[in-house]
Amino acid sequence: MSTRTRSRRPRLLVILGLVLGLAGTAVAVPAVAHDELLASDPAADSEVAQLPDAVTLTYSGVLIDEPGVNAISVTDAAGTELADGSPVLDGTTVTQALTGDSQGPITVRWRVVxxxxxxxxxxxxFTAGDPAAAPTAPSETTSAETADEGLPPVFWIVVAVVVVAGVAALIVALVAASRRRTED
Ligand SMILES: [Cu+2]
Incomplete structure (x- = not known):
């Protein structure tokens, strides 16, 4: 009978481990919330009379400023790059100078730290000028390059879940081992 009370304690340990692991995940998830794009000029889905000299993006936090880590690509319907030089970072805003006078749909792809x-x-x-005057895209589709390198928040949630599962499996294995020892 004494073995039953002894084996109940490891089981409590497993539950405690799982609860702590899940609590850790719950705490980690809000910390995973990255800065997000709050606004832009031109605004998303807006129409402007002509291609502006620059696009400005405003984020919810002060971005990390290191050479080359922040990149903004601005392309017209034909896929022509309109960004002129490197983006300029100032606290929560990033400004990317533009060149050319492309009309039609303009796509802004950004990656910041x-x-x-x-x-x-x-x-x-956003749309610049007359949408009908948009340059036509080359026949080959270039939409395959939309896969971006930034890790989505889901990745970090998956990592957290894997870590929790790993710790739980370890605890279960240790409990099983100690139980085997008590039964011998
Ligand atoms: Cu983050």
Whole structure:
């Protein structure tokens, strides 16, 4: 009978481990919330009379400023790159100078390093001038390059779940081992 009370304690340990693991995940998830794009000029899905001299993106936090980590690509319907030089970072805003006078749908793809050190990325578009005057895209589809390098928040949630599962499996294995020892 004494073995039953002894084996109940490891089981409690497993439950405690799982609860702590899950609590850790719950705490980690809000910390995973990266800075997000709050606004842009031109605004997403807006129409402007002509291609502006620059696009400005405003984020929810002060971005990390290191050479080459922040990148903004601005392309017209033909896929021509309109960004002129490197983006200029000032606290929570990034300004990318533009060149040319492209009309029609303009796509802005951005990748910046969030204040928590994680790369974040996204894209939006606006329309400049006359949509009918948009340059036609080359026949080969270039939409395959939309896969961006930034790790989505889901990745970190999956990592957290895997870590929790690993710890739980370890605890279960240790409990099983100690139980085998008590039964011998
Ligand atoms: Cu983050």
């Amino acid at each position: 969030s204040s928590d050190g994680h790369p974040v990325s996204g894209e939006f578009s």
